[in-house]
Amino acid sequence: MADLDGGGDALDRLRKAASNKFRVKAKRLFHLHTGEELDAKMMEKLYEARRKPGFTLTVAVSRGEDFVGEVKKTLTTPTSDNAIPTVHIDGATLEGGGQIIRQSTALSAILGQPIAIHNIRANRKTPGLAAQHLAGVRLVSTMSESLIGGDSLRSTEIALTPPPRSEGKQVGKEEKSAKADVGTAGSITLLVQSSLPVAVMSGSSWKLDLKGGTDVGMSPAWNYLTDVTLPTLRKHLGIQVEATCHRRGYYPKGGGHVSLSIEPVKELPGINLVDFGKIAKVTGRVTSSGLPEGVPERIRRSAVDAVEATLKKLGYGQSVSVDVTIHHDAKAFGSGGSIVLVAETETGCYLGGSAVAERELKSEKVGEIAAASLSQSLVHGYCVDEHLQDQLIIFMALSSLPSRIKTGSPTLHTRTAIHFAEKLTGASFTITPIAKADGERADAEDDGAAGSLFIIECTGSRGSPSKQASEHNIVSNTIDPDRDIEQDDESKKSGTNGGPAETENDAPITSINDVDGGVLGSAARLPQRPRRTRARR
Incomplete structure (x- = not known):
């Protein structure tokens, strides 16, 4: 009894x-x-x-x-008529990877909506929580003072139970702080993707201290975050973030260290990025540590040549300015490098192209990859590049006013973000193909062919929990996704557009007991400092 x-x-x-x-x-x-x-x-x-x-x-x-x-x-526990039922989420839906974890936990914390995710990263070669995802879930839990269960390496089920949402929360001067250490080369920028919305909508200023990988594969490089993502959020949504990189960290050692100071907003006004305008300037940064002499310059030169050739074809005569920074022991941990190119238009579009230096890639190829990514956006007039698409969805859903962005074919990460944003917030998204540069219309089932243009629109939700999700306790395989999308070949091969860096420890699951008799075989606990694990070498 x-x-x-x-x-x-x-x-x-x-x-x-x-x-x-x-x-x-x-x-x-x-x-x-x-x-x-x-x-x-x-x-x-x-x-x-x-x-x-x-x-x-x-x-x-x-x-x-x-x-x-x-x-x-x-x-x-005493029951209440106002109790919010847990929303169950199938982690195998659509992209079936870390995007679902980042999006769902952030929205859970912001909206005060309890969630339980099962089949975590079911579509990945090694399912379950890797160190980066684990650190991200714990960080969100700590920031929102949520109860968390199932937070162990390789766990395929987690539950997050945040405190009830306070209506009419005032934006105050209270300053809070939180730390997270992935313990591997797991991406720091992916930690930011889940924690930044929570901080912005919390009503308090936040200082985050994060450790892990700054420039690693399958995720945005640090300079992409600082030079593309954050300027876009600042200019179009009024989100103020100061980001500092104290030490670069590369695969497989990690060891990067950054800090962010984030100011809250009372409400998000919606974003309108549909006018490409004219290209104002193109800049870039090559950063490296421990690479052979001459490699950073070769990366820079190949990227500059390729982008300037594209600009010339488009009728622009300006040159491309790319700086090279070589970090030494105090400013970097391990050997590696990256290049991030940024084009800024007169209408306030920030478009990026990036690549990480890898052993199997020639220096020139690294620069060419970044240049090709940026050039695609410039040639076809995207206002949001393919790597920023999915990062904007959560802010569009939480905005008080409608949002519109013009971009290329929505990636699988973007469609996944839209699916769960709609289910959890009640916001409504539409994806509309528009005329290509040659006058033809894009096909709504376009597979991502170069030149396709789409408008992604969102009504905005004013940050309210979805009535559908709260009343019917759904988001998962019990509902067919609104858009039956197959993953395109490029995403299958590379996992691009901010997918999780597969650089985590393959440690066995830590066995813990069932404490709530529910769907999860895991322990509920109060937030604690993330446990450190070693990177696989």
């Missing part, structure tokens, strides 16, 4: 149960998986965070400094 009680009473009952079981007077109780000592305040917090009628808590029992054993007890 479960006990209907509050946090303080629950602690007394747990002590009594432990004393009866072990025939000793239990002086101290500890959360089995966090090692934190339980007190009345912590129990109250556990109770406040639960939305289910009951949950089972397993605690470690000690007498003085001596461990006695474990005791498990089912406790029943």
Whole structure:
């Protein structure tokens, strides 16, 4: 029989149960998986965070400094007509990777919507949470003071239970801080993708201290974040972020270190990026550490030549300015490099092209890859490049006014972001093909052929939880995705557009007990500092 009680009473009952079981007077109780000592305040917090009628808590029992054993007890929380049901999410939907985790956990924290994700990264060669995803989930949990379950390496199921959303939250001067250390070369910029929206919509200023990989494959390079993503958000949504890179980190060692200062906004005004205008300037940065002499310059030269050739064909005569920075031991950890090219238009479009130096790529090829990516946007008049598409979706969904962006064929990451944004926020998106440069119309089922132009529009949700999701407890394989999209060949091969860097530790799953009798076989816990794991060498 479960006990209907509050946090303080629950602690007394747990002590009594432990004393009866072990025939000793239990002086101290500890959360089995966090090692934190339980007190009345912590129990109250556990109770406040639960939305289910009951949950089972397993605690470690000690007498003085001596461990006695474990005791498990089912406790029943008072129910409320205003309780928000958990939304269950199928992690195999559409892209079936880290994008679902980043988007869903961020929206859960912002909206106060409990979620449970299963089949995590089911479409990846190694399913489950890698170190980067784990650090991201824990960071969001810490920032939102959410209860989290299933947060272990390679876990395929997690639950996030945030505190109820405060209506009419005021934007204040309170400053908060949080840290996250991936412990591998897992991408720092992907940590930013999930934590930045949470900070912006929190009502408080935030300082984030993040460690991991700054310039690694399958994710935006650090300079892409600072030179494309953040300027776009600042200019068109009023989001103010100061980003500093203290140390570069490359695959396989990681070790990069950055900090961000983020100011909150009262509301997001919507974004309108449909007028390409004229190209104002093209710049770029090559950064490297430990690469052979001459490699950074060869990367720079090949990129400049390719972009200037494109500009000439388009009728522009300006030159391309690309700086080269070589970092030494104090400013970089390990050997690696990247190039990020940026075109800024007179109408405020920031378009990027980037590439990471890899052993199997010639220096010239690295520069050519970045140049080709940027050139595609310039030639076809995109206002948002293919790597920024999916990053803007969550901000469009949370905006108080409609948004419109002109871009190329929506990537699978973008379609995935749209699907879950619609289900969780109630915002409505439309994807409309428009005339190509040659006068023909793009096909709505276009597979991403160069030259296709699309308008992605969103009504905005004003940051409200989706009535559909809250009332019907859905988002997963119980509903067919609105858009039946197959992953294009390029995405299958490369996992581009901000996909998770597969540089994580292949450590086995850490076994933990079922504590809430629900869909998850995992421990609920209060936020704690992420555990550090080693990168695979």
